[in-house]
Amino acid sequence: MYRVRTASPADLPSVIELVTRLQADPAHHxxxxxxxxxxxxxxxxxxxxxxxxxxxxxxxxxxxxxxVLSVEVVHEGTRVFLHGPYVDVPVNHPAAGQLWRRTADxxxxxxxxxxxxxxxxxVDLLGHRDHRLLADFxxxxxxxxxxTVRVFxxxxxxxxxxxxxxxxxxxxxxxxxxxxxxxxxxxxxVAVLHDRCFPNAPTPGPRLVSGEDGHTVVVLLGEGGLLxxxxxxxxxxxxxxxxxxxxxxxxxxxxxxxxxxRLLGELAARTGTRDRASATINLGNEASEHLFTALGFGxxxxxxxxxxxxxxxxxx
Numbered sequence: 001m002y003r004v005r006t007a008s009p010a011d012l013p014s015v016i017e018l019v020t021r022l023q024a025d026p027a028h029h030x031x032x033x034x035x036x037x038x039x040x041x042x043x044x045x046x047x048x049x050x051x052x053x054x055x056x057x058x059x060x061x062x063x064x065x066x067x068v069l070s071v072e073v074v075h076e077g078t079r080v081f082l083h084g085p086y087v088d089v090p091v092n093h094p095a096a097g098q099l100w101r102r103t104a105d106x107x108x109x110x111x112x113x114x115x116x117x118x119x120x121x122x123v124d125l126l127g128h129r130d131h132r133l134l135a136d137f138x139x140x141x142x143x144x145x146x147x148t149v150r151v152f153x154x155x156x157x158x159x160x161x162x163x164x165x166x167x168x169x170x171x172x173x174x175x176x177x178x179x180x181x182x183x184x185x186x187x188x189x190v191a192v193l194h195d196r197c198f199p200n201a202p203t204p205g206p207r208l209v210s211g212e213d214g215h216t217v218v219v220l221l222g223e224g225g226l227l228x229x230x231x232x233x234x235x236x237x238x239x240x241x242x243x244x245x246x247x248x249x250x251x252x253x254x255x256x257x258x259x260x261x262r263l264l265g266e267l268a269a270r271t272g273t274r275d276r277a278s279a280t281i282n283l284g285n286e287a288s289e290h291l292f293t294a295l296g297f298g299x300x301x302x303x304x305x306x307x308x309x310x311x312x313x314x315x316x
Contacts (some may be wrong), residue, residue, distance in 0.1 A: 001099065002058035002066045002087075004106040006114070009052050014065035016040050022086050027133070031126035031280075031303045032072070032083045038236040043083070046214075047072050056110040058087065058103050069107040071117065074202055079122040081202060082111070085137065097133070104137050124202075125306040138306035146305035148283040152297040153238070155276035159264075162277075162295060166265025177262040180209060180217040180229075189226040190219060190245075197245040200307070208243070215242060216270065218262045220255055230259035234271035239264055241279040244291065256291040 007015070016037050022028040023035045033043045044051040047070060058067030069084035085104040089096045111117065123143060127134040138145065154162065180190065191205030203213050208231055220227040228246035232239060241263060246255045264277055279297065281288045289299075 001102045001106065002060050004056060004058045004067070004103070004110045006110070007052040007055035007057045007068070007070075009050065011052065011055075011057055011065060011068075012041075012044070015044070015055070015057065015068050018065055018068060018088055019086055022088065026128045026130040026301075028086065029128035029131055030084060030086065030134070031128075032081065034235065034237065036237060042236050044070065047083075054114065054116055056107050056114070058107060067103050067107055069104075069111050071111055071114065072202075073116045073120060075122070075204065077116070077119045079124070079202075080117060080120045081124045081126075082108075087133075100133050101136070101140075104133070105140070108137075108141065121311050122309045123307070123311050126303050127306075129302045129304050131304075135304065135306075141308075143306045143308040146307040149280045149303050149305065150283055150289070151278055151280050151300045151303065152289070152292045153276050153278035153300050154295065154297045158296045159274075159277055162261060163264050163268045163273075166261040166268075177218055177220050177258060179266060180219055186219060186221070186226060190217060190229045193226060193229065193245045193247065194231075194243060198243055201243065203242070216263065216266055218259060218266055220259060228255045228259055230256075230263040232263050232267060234267050234274060237275045239267045239274050239277040241277060244279075244288070251287065256288075257295055260291070260295060 019033055019040045020035065020037050023030070023033055033040050047054045051070060055068060055070035057065055060066050067085060067087040069082060069086070072081040072083060073079070074081065085107045087100045087103045089099050093099060125134065125138055125143060129148065180186065187209040190209050194201070194205040194208055203215070207213060208215055209217060214233050215231045216233060217229055217231045219229045226247065227250050230241065230244045232241040241260055244256050244259055279292055280303070281292065283302065
């Protein structure tokens with residue numbers, strides 16, 4: 001088995017190379033990282049603080065990096081998203097499966113000993129449906145299979161046209177959809193609707209409207225208050241639509257599409273052009289799938305989530 005240790009800042013170039021290479025293979029693909037060096041770098045930087053304080057690595061007898069697991073701790077330190085485990089097994093290794101499993105388990109054990117994991121009691125994973133090693137890892141650690149989500153995206157001329165529609169429509173509808181105003185009542189309404197629509201989201205409502213995670217939020221306000229919102233952010237190569245919530249009494253009339261167009265237009269205005277835009281939707285959520293396909297998005301891949309809510313902290 002490889003030697004597992006805590007990460008150091010000097011490991012960063014090797015971690016980026018390793019993760020980028022493994023991300024290209026569905027059998028090793030983890031949802032939270034992108035598939036380019038810039039996206040992996042951005043994701044690691046987004047963990048908060050020094051990424052090395054939130055990561056463990058595995059190295060072979062020659063010191064070459066062969067595995068990594070980084071963690072994103074949220075919900076006031078009680079919930080963790082595992083970015084990995086990534087394990088690089090040499091081609092034609094006689095015990096490839098066993099080496100992957102033993103290294104992954106050792107990385108998880110080491111990650112649980114990190115100071116940031118002291119109060120964690122809930123754990124989340126999200127990987128490609130073809131990542132059978134991850135499914136086996138989750139089963140060994142009694143992390144139940146959760147929802148399957150589909151990734152939808154739009155790129156090229158279709159994305160340019162969608163962003164252009166938002167830019168053209170906004171001057172004609174200046175009061176319909178606006179960037180989240182500095183109004184405590186609106187902030188509260190968005191937070192409540194977000195937590196109602198997405199109770200298990202990595203970013204809870206109050207944090208979403210605070211801007212701590214870098215989200216841009218647009219809202220549709222009516223005479224009676226909030227009708228809906230959309231939230232997302234720009235990554236190195238793409239715009240990511242993280243959440244779209246519409247008041248239950250106003251669904252099915254095109255509000256979601258209006259909000260997504262406005263959000264993409266705002267992200268483009270703030271950050272410049274990107275290659276694509278994407279969103280993840282729970283399998284079977286036909287209303288959300290219709291929203292995005294009506295805008296020109298298409299399904300790209302499927303990811304499986306694994307969640308456990310009663311993880312016992314390791315003895316210290």
